[in-house]
Amino acid sequence: MTGPRSDIGRIAVVVKGYPRLSETFIAQEILALEERGLPLDIWSLRHPTERVVHPMHERIRARPTYLPEYLYQEPLRVLRGLLWSLRQPGFRRLIRIFLQDLKRDPTPNRGRRLGQACVMARELPAGVRHLHVHYLHTPASVVRYAAILRGLAWSFSAHAKDIWTTPDWEKREKIAEAAWGVTCTAAGHAHLAMLAPPADPARVALAYHGLDLSRFPSPPQRPARDGSDPADPVRIVSVGRAVAKKGFDDLLNALAALPEDLNWRFAHIGGGEMLGALKRQAEAAGVAGKVAFLGAKAQPEVIALMREADVFVLPAKRARSGDQDGLPNVVMEAASQELAIVASDFAGIPEFVRDGREGVLVSPGDWEALANALNLIAREPARRAALGRAAHARLREAFSIDAGLDLIEARLRHSLGQMPLADGYREPAEATAP
Template sequence: MPHPDAGTSPPGTIAVVLKGYPRLSETFIAQEIRALEVAGLALRLVSLRRPTDRAVHPVHREITADVRYLPEYLHEEPLRVLQSLRRAARLPGFARARAVWLRDLARDRSRNRIRRFGQAAVLAAELEPDTAMIYAHFLHTPASVARYAAIMRGLPWAVSAHAKDIWTSPEWEKAEKLADCAWAVTCTAMNRDHLAALAPPGRVDLLYHGLDLSRFPDPAGLPTADPASTTGHGRDTGNDRDGSDPARPVRLVGVGRLVEKKGWDTVLAALALLPDGMAWHFTHIGGGPLKDRLQAQATADGIADRITWQGAMAQAEVLAAYGRADIFVLASRIAGDGDRDGLPNVLMEAQSQRLAVVATTVSAIPEFIRDGETGLLVAPDQPRALADAIATLVAAPALRQRMGAAGRARLDAAFSLEASVGPLIARLSAAVADGREARHG
């Protein structure tokens, strides 16, 4: 029985399960969803959480798929949960789904595990009858909900795995989900190799997150930017800055959540090690729980007056910040709980705007950034090495320009959205065709 507000979905709908929607930090997911819509696939978005960001990106406004929010906490919608459990209990796969969940619960006795089964029952009870497949982003909680619901409904399900969901999930859970899903894709070769070792042969494929270049036009073909402009069009003409003039500091920018795996404490330590007299200013974009701690570190290091903390920003504002910058900095690391970046989308965004990059050799970053060609790479958690790399690019505007141009060329050649989303469109279209064939005999 569909949810009362569901309406009538087009034939062959793909249910896309997301942890939260919309989210400013997950532009790559929104770009993918819009590309699937443009390809003609009928989608229904299912979110485990309601949005917390106040702003949205332009791509979110272009997405036409309806969004259904599952109860984030089961006690908030008890009647909906109980009615769904009663309906789900009559589904042919409910007994198997319950057995799978109980086996999982025995190894993970958490409220989170209970919540996922309740959310899955709501999803299974409310799915439209013409749903062809359930497709989840992230291998941890969204895949749990997708898996339980798919078993209840007798549907195939698939998953796109990314970073934290891979490296903080137990091996038994990853192996069992990969054995159960129709297929899985992931965004780095390192991820692919790790998951493939746990999965049946041929189950896991590499699919990089491509960048929608129509939203990140090459600034070389745009009018020159006014440094005071907020449009983000063109590159700042002051690209001869070399750190020697205090009135014209080299502009560094970093984009990413203020969390452990992003390594912002290493960035601040590196900035504090830059040579005396070198003129620079660092702008950070993004929110997160470590803001107060990092601002206190900047104050203690005596560099607080050379840093601007912008907080979370919409895509147009981020693009404008890239246009005003000279160097992009990110010091990704493996966090204490195993969490890490895959291939941060912000690196592709920065190189789309011809920014030279200073980053670390963590995860798939070297799969995109070519050390000495499109940017400089150093080992994680090495402030001195990071400072030396930053200082090298600060003092060498011509090198920055060459690296930025090479980065844009590499992005165009191998990391466009069109190149990455094509195989996904083919897989999901096949699922829709199989579902129609099954319904019509």
């Protein structure tokens, strides 16, 4: 679905941090919506922490506006926002809702979101007619508060951590106030749909991120490595932040358990808080000489590594905090290169990879089963090739970017008053009440 550039208003897209290497799905969506003619502004709660960016970020026309990451860092800006907010018709309602939230969540973080919202509401250009936020936890709090002050409708895209670590009371109230929302896995959609107003089942919709295959090279031809040649070992790769939910500790246990007659090398791309601990684990397990931690990389380097690899592995699991993945884009990126996939039968992964058809799935946290799966697939190049072709076909046929983007574009254009919707969706009256 495409349309002309809007002359009647802009959309403020709010993110937790921008740009971020781990959030290619957000950059991909922003770029594609811009290319479809939607006028977007970017607002970020945090400044970037990484030195490199993806090529997609350089193509995005919208320039980010950064809110005060910590209120004490920009006291005059925060003070101006608060004084402006005191004079707005929606301020009483905002304070009532904020105090209710603070009573249930008495943390400094809650006060920070109020301050950021006051700054954002004051500084939003007059041409902004709708707010759309990625993540239903803290970013959505800022947007909810700012929308009340400005009398604007808002919508959300929920992804993974924000769904599974936010209290149900908070999700329920945000969904009720949002004009609409989308989420990117069937499991997440089922959960949020249960929290949506009973009279409005279309309030939250399922919209897979998909992948824009035009941005990726054609799959390469791979040599038939089987792990028997010490000079040409099987190449195993993984991509993801070094955090508990990615399961890289289980992966290192699995790699250490591989038979001695199997020749392999493993490369990891990604930063993260557990990187030091993983390096120490590799040393203790005696596999550090076969493991390379490459740090965060831009997408072209990620794809280049995948093209040289034989197996992609992602042993995702639920962290003790309750955090878990959705459907990681890196799984689909591996499929774009017909790379054989070994992953957990968990979260949104089996919605794309079906065990024995597009890849091999093992139970989350079961490093022994993971070791067995890696051992078998490393020795079977023909099977790897067949799984890779099947994953690429599924990506092309069922997980292209267009279906999800069509839905999001239609709802955004409706929110700008450009078009009606045909799916039974209606915008709730309370969404715009100051």
